[in-house]
Amino acid sequence: MTYQYFATCPKGLEGLLYTELQTLGAQELRETVAGIYFSGEIETAYRVCLWSxxxxxxxxPLASFEANSQEELYDGVRELRWEEHLSPSGSLLVDFIGTNDGIRNTQFGALKVKDAxxxxxxxxxxxxxxxAKRDPDLRVNVRLAKSKVIVSIDLSGDSLHRRGYRIKQGSAPMKExxxxxxxxxxxxxxxxxxxxxxxxxxxxxGTILIEAALIAADIAPGLLRGSFGFERWLNHRSDxxxxxxxxxxxxxxxxxxxxxxxxxRGYDADIKVIRAAEENIVxxxxxxxxxxxxxxxxDFVKPTHNHAMEFGLVLSNPPYGERLGEIESLKLLYAHLGERLRNEFQGWRAGVFTGNPELGKQMGLRADKKYKFFNGTIASELLIFSINADAFVQSRVEQDARFSKDAEVREQAEAKVKVENKKEQAxxxxxxxxxxVNRLQKNMKQLEKWAKKNNISCYRLYDADMPEYAAAIDIYRGQTQPNRAPQLYAHVQEYAAPKSIDEEKAAARFAEIEMAVPFALDIPAAxxxxxxxRRNKGTSQYEKLSERPTGDLFSVQEGAAKLHINMWQYLDTGLFLDHRPVRLMIADMAKDQRFLNLFCYTATASVHAAMAGARYTVSVDMSNTYLNWARKNFALNGLSExxxxxxxxxxxxxxxxxxQQFDLILLDPPSFSNSKRxxxxxxxQRDHVSMINHAMRSLAEGGTLIFSNNLRSFKLDSDALANFxxxxxxxxxxxEDFKRNGKIHQCWLIRH
Structure with a gap:
C-alpha cells in the first residue's frame, strides 16, 4: 500500500533532503519550506527513518480539515478511527504546532487533541x-496554520537528529x-x-567528525537509536x-x-570538550x-605521517560571538584560521560554518561558494574555499603590481614628487x-642595524636625548593584515613640560617635533x-583619546608572538617596549609551567608564555578594556581562553x-594607582613587601617570581624579604634601545 508522507528538516536543508529521499526510494516528491512531501510504501518510510x-x-498525515475554534478542532480529530492506530490501553503524546484566533495556545490545542x-x-x-511524555506508544503531530489543521502519525518518534551517540556536548552544540x-x-x-x-x-x-565517519563508512545514522515512533503503532510491520x-x-x-x-581527526583547545568528544566517539x-x-x-598543521593527508577537507564551526568584545577578538581568530589554511593546506578544500558571515571576510580567502542555513533560529552561512593562490585575497600593493601595466612609470613619478615634497619640507x-632631524636619523641608523640583527620590530628611537625636545619616540613596524607588507609607524609621547616653562614656548617646541619626525623618519603623517x-588618575588611562577607526590598528611580531597595537585610541599602545627582554625571558622559562600574570595589562607576557608551551596561563587585571585587548592578542596567535x-x-x-599554585609568576604593578575600582x-614603594609575600604564597616550590616596576626612585626592602x-x-x-635610560625599570627574580 502506498502512503503520503511529510519529512521535516531544518530550513536550508530542503534541497539536500529532496535528493536524499530520491536515493532512498521516495516517489512523488514536492519541496516546501522546512520539509518534503513524498509517497511510498511503509518500507520507504522505515528506510527514511533509519537512513536519513x-x-x-x-x-x-491522516487528515486535513478546517478549524477556527476549539470545538471544530475537537470534532475533526474525534472523527478519525484512532482504534486503527493505538490500543485503548496504550499511551500517547501530542505535539501541537501553531495558533489562530480560536486556538491561541499550543498547550491548549494539544489538550483538545488528546481529549478527542x-x-x-x-x-x-x-x-x-x-x-506519556516520554516513550509513548503513539506520537501524534498536529499542525495548525491559519484555519487549516493537519493531523499526522509521527513515525520517527523523537527527532531523527538525535542519533543516540551524543552523551556529552559543548556549550553550543550543532545538531547532527x-x-x-x-x-x-x-x-x-x-x-x-x-x-x-x-x-x-x-x-x-565531535559532531562533525562523527557524522563524517557515518557518511564515509556507509553507516545508517538511525542504528544507534533506542527506538522509533512506529515500533508500537498498530500498523507496524516488524518483519x-x-x-x-x-x-x-x-x-x-x-x-x-x-x-x-x-x-x-579533530582538535580543540578546550580539554573538557575533547573529553566530551572522546565519550561521544566511543x-x-x-x-x-x-x-x-x-x-x-x-599549532594546526597538516599531519605528515599518512599519504592520505595529501588532500582533503578542513571543516569547522568556529565561534561567532554576540558581544562587541567577542567580535573584535573573533575577527583575529578567523584571520589566524585563514593564515593556517593558506600556509598549511594548499590544494585542500575548506568549509567554515558561521552565524556571522562578516567574520569570514577576515580570513584572507575568497569563497568559491556560499550556502545559507539556519542553525536553530540563527541565519548562518557555509563558506566554501579552494585553498590555492587564486583564492588568496591580495593586498592593494599586490593588486597594483598585477593589474597596472605602467606600475614602474608610476613609481618613478611618485618618487619624483616625493623628492620635491622633501625639498619643500626641508x-x-x-x-x-x-x-x-639630525639626532633622529643618527639614532635610526644605529638602532635599525641592531633591531634587524635581533629580529626586533619595535623599539625606542629617542627618549628626550635633547632636553629641549622632551619626548619619547618609538618605532613600530607592523601589519594591518597578515598578507600585507609591514608599514613603519611612529609613536610620539611628549613629556609634560614643567610649570616653569612658558606654554607658548612649549607649544612651539612640540610643533618642531611634529615637523621633524615625519621628515627624519620618512613616515606618512597618517x-x-x-x-x-600626564600622571594617570582613576580610570583615565582606560579612556579613549581618539575615535580613529579600528581598521587603522595593526600587529607587530615579537619573538614567536604577534601582538595587537593601538597607537591612537588610548594613552599607551598595548605594548611596553622596555619590558621586551622580560617577556622573551618568560618565553624561555614557560614551557610546561603554570604561569600567572598580575597587573597583566594586555597580557602580552601571557601570550609569550602560551606560545612557548605553558601548561596554562592566568592573567589578572581590573580593566575590562585591557582584558578585551588581551583576548585579541590571544586570538591573533590562535590561542584559546x-x-x-x-x-x-x-x-x-x-x-x-x-x-592555586603557579610555577612562574610575573608581578609588574604600576608605580601608583588610585583607581576607583x-x-x-x-x-x-609602600606596598611591595605585602604584594610579594602574597604572590610567594601562590608560588610553587621550585618556582620563580619575576618582580618588576617602573618607579625610578624605588628601593627594594631586602630585609623585610630576607626569607626569600x-x-x-x-x-x-x-x-640596547633603553640603555640611555638605565632606570626605566628595575627587575628581580625571587624564589623560595
Missing amino acids: RLANKVLL IVDCLRDFSGERPSV NLAAGILMRAGWTEIAAQGGALLDPMCGS IWLELRDEAFARKKAGLARDNLPEI SAELDHWLRVSRKELK AALTNGAQML NISYKQR SRNRLEQADCLKWLEQND MEDVLDV TIEDISARTID
Whole structure:
C-alpha cells in the first residue's frame, strides 16, 4: 500500500533532503519550506527513518480539515478511527504546532487533541489510553496554520537528529543533521570516496567528525537509536523493519572493514570538550578510527605521517560571538584560521560554518561558494574555499603590481614628487627642528642595524636625548593584515613640560617635533601618533583619546608572538617596549609551567608564555578594556581562553583569595594607582613587601617570581624579604634601545 508522507528538516536543508529521499526510494516528491512531501510504501518510510541524515521527522498525515475554534478542532480529530492506530490501553503524546484566533495556545490545542483521541477510544472499547511524555506508544503531530489543521502519525518518534551517540556536548552544540548537511554541501561524500582526509581544528564535542565517519563508512545514522515512533503503532510491520535493520548492520560491518577509510581527526583547545568528544566517539562505536586531541589553533598543521593527508577537507564551526568584545577578538581568530589554511593546506578544500558571515571576510580567502542555513533560529552561512593562490585575497600593493601595466612609470613619478615634497619640507624646517632631524636619523641608523640583527620590530628611537625636545619616540613596524607588507609607524609621547616653562614656548617646541619626525623618519603623517603623557588618575588611562577607526590598528611580531597595537585610541599602545627582554625571558622559562600574570595589562607576557608551551596561563587585571585587548592578542596567535584564563579583578584582593599554585609568576604593578575600582590606593614603594609575600604564597616550590616596576626612585626592602632568595637582574633586562635610560625599570627574580 502506498502512503503520503511529510519529512521535516531544518530550513536550508530542503534541497539536500529532496535528493536524499530520491536515493532512498521516495516517489512523488514536492519541496516546501522546512520539509518534503513524498509517497511510498511503509518500507520507504522505515528506510527514511533509519537512513536519513537530514530529516527531523517522518510524518504520516491522516487528515486535513478546517478549524477556527476549539470545538471544530475537537470534532475533526474525534472523527478519525484512532482504534486503527493505538490500543485503548496504550499511551500517547501530542505535539501541537501553531495558533489562530480560536486556538491561541499550543498547550491548549494539544489538550483538545488528546481529549478527542481519548474520548474516541473510550467510546470504542470502554478503556482510555494514558498520556506519556516520554516513550509513548503513539506520537501524534498536529499542525495548525491559519484555519487549516493537519493531523499526522509521527513515525520517527523523537527527532531523527538525535542519533543516540551524543552523551556529552559543548556549550553550543550543532545538531547532527545540520552537521551532515554541512558535510554534504562541502563535498565530503566525494572527498571521502577518493580517500581524502577530514580535519576539524575546532571540533567541540565531535559532531562533525562523527557524522563524517557515518557518511564515509556507509553507516545508517538511525542504528544507534533506542527506538522509533512506529515500533508500537498498530500498523507496524516488524518483519519489514527487522529486515531493513539487518541490511543496515551488514552495510555497517562492510563499511568499517574497508582498508581505505579516510583519516578523520579533530582538535580543540578546550580539554573538557575533547573529553566530551572522546565519550561521544566511543558511544558511536568509532573509537578505533576517529582521533581527537587538545591543540591550539596556532599549532594546526597538516599531519605528515599518512599519504592520505595529501588532500582533503578542513571543516569547522568556529565561534561567532554576540558581544562587541567577542567580535573584535573573533575577527583575529578567523584571520589566524585563514593564515593556517593558506600556509598549511594548499590544494585542500575548506568549509567554515558561521552565524556571522562578516567574520569570514577576515580570513584572507575568497569563497568559491556560499550556502545559507539556519542553525536553530540563527541565519548562518557555509563558506566554501579552494585553498590555492587564486583564492588568496591580495593586498592593494599586490593588486597594483598585477593589474597596472605602467606600475614602474608610476613609481618613478611618485618618487619624483616625493623628492620635491622633501625639498619643500626641508626648506620649512627651523634650526631646532633640523637639529632634532639630525639626532633622529643618527639614532635610526644605529638602532635599525641592531633591531634587524635581533629580529626586533619595535623599539625606542629617542627618549628626550635633547632636553629641549622632551619626548619619547618609538618605532613600530607592523601589519594591518597578515598578507600585507609591514608599514613603519611612529609613536610620539611628549613629556609634560614643567610649570616653569612658558606654554607658548612649549607649544612651539612640540610643533618642531611634529615637523621633524615625519621628515627624519620618512613616515606618512597618517602613521604617526602624537600624545602628551600626564600622571594617570582613576580610570583615565582606560579612556579613549581618539575615535580613529579600528581598521587603522595593526600587529607587530615579537619573538614567536604577534601582538595587537593601538597607537591612537588610548594613552599607551598595548605594548611596553622596555619590558621586551622580560617577556622573551618568560618565553624561555614557560614551557610546561603554570604561569600567572598580575597587573597583566594586555597580557602580552601571557601570550609569550602560551606560545612557548605553558601548561596554562592566568592573567589578572581590573580593566575590562585591557582584558578585551588581551583576548585579541590571544586570538591573533590562535590561542584559546580555555587554557589562557582572563580574570577581571583587583590583583591584590585576587591574590589574597587565591588557592592555586603557579610555577612562574610575573608581578609588574604600576608605580601608583588610585583607581576607583580598587578599595585602596596602591603605592608600589609602600606596598611591595605585602604584594610579594602574597604572590610567594601562590608560588610553587621550585618556582620563580619575576618582580618588576617602573618607579625610578624605588628601593627594594631586602630585609623585610630576607626569607626569600632574591636576584637583581635589572641590568640584564635593559635592551640596547633603553640603555640611555638605565632606570626605566628595575627587575628581580625571587624564589623560595
